[in-house]
Amino acid sequence: MKGGNMEGKKQKKKYFLTQEEIIEDSKKANELKQQGLIYDREIPEYWSSGTSPYKKKTNLLLAIFLGFFGADRFYLKKYISAFIKLFFILIVTPVSIYLTVDPNLALYAAYPDIVIVFSILFYGTAAAFYFGDIVIGIVKPRDYDFQNLN
Secondary structure, three states: OOOOOOOOOOOOOOOOOOHHHHHHHHHHHHHHHHOOOOOOOOOOHHHHHOEOOOOHHHHHHHHHHHHHHOHHHHHOOOHHHHHHHHHHHHHHHHHHHHHHHOOOOOHHHHOHHHHHHHHHHHHHHHHHHHHHHHHHHHHOOEOOOOOEOO
């Protein structure tokens, strides 16, 4: 059997630590701190207060008017998703339009059903992400540290 010492018994999942385990872990952490293996970090004030320095209204306006370009994501310092949105609007969208409407390729003439399905899926997904960002901007926006906006 995998795990070696289970011998046909199911082990219960443990969800809580006992007081002794907590004290033991605290002692281990203090020892590692004294050895210089782990460090204390100062927590920014807005983490402990639960609010971000970014404004909800600004984020919402950016999501509505410049959301296709990822401006709302750049504002919240969510750079990966911002660059993905920018890549899709600047590269993927023009390429998909070119592939579907260029008469020299005749992609639509050869495969009209595939082009229609692709267009519906692609632009439907893009619209869902755009409107989803606006809804998230209204309901519960969060910054890159997952803090609520003011």
